[in-house]
Amino acid sequence: MNLRNCARCGKMFNYIGGQPICDSCRKAIEESFQRVKQYIEDNPRASLKQISEDNEVTTKQIQTWIREERLMFSKDSPIQLLCENCGEPITTGRFCVKCKGSMANNLSHSFAKPGKALQQAAGKDPRSAGMRFLDT
Numbered sequence: 001m002n003l004r005n006c007a008r009c010g011k012m013f014n015y016i017g018g019q020p021i022c023d024s025c026r027k028a029i030e031e032s033f034q035r036v037k038q039y040i041e042d043n044p045r046a047s048l049k050q051i052s053e054d055n056e057v058t059t060k061q062i063q064t065w066i067r068e069e070r071l072m073f074s075k076d077s078p079i080q081l082l083c084e085n086c087g088e089p090i091t092t093g094r095f096c097v098k099c100k101g102s103m104a105n106n107l108s109h110s111f112a113k114p115g116k117a118l119q120q121a122a123g124k125d126p127r128s129a130g131m132r133f134l135d136t
Helices: 023-042 048-055 059-067 097-122
Strands: 003-005 012-014
Touching (some): 048 059
């Protein structure tokens, strides 16, 4: 049993994984998220500070939900998000669609390279493999 103190309220709980917060705090955060989401739908021109103050949620928490792609803003919103890679305007997350695709493509290529290297290593002369000793 893995007991931890909740990072939000300090209460001890059985930690399973993810954020180190208890179930009651997790539910409270989810309720806050739903409230903020509805507020943004009802007030699409609200600023980040206004959203934070009216819903009693920190701007840091709102930014976390944006990075997790749980919140999305319209193009005419005063909240301007920019791709962290190229600077293109985006409505949610950290990267634009083009940069996400490029990163995924680079990642898939990096996984493909070791397989080729292993095939080349397997094709080497078996006599060259093994332990070598130096004459002293």
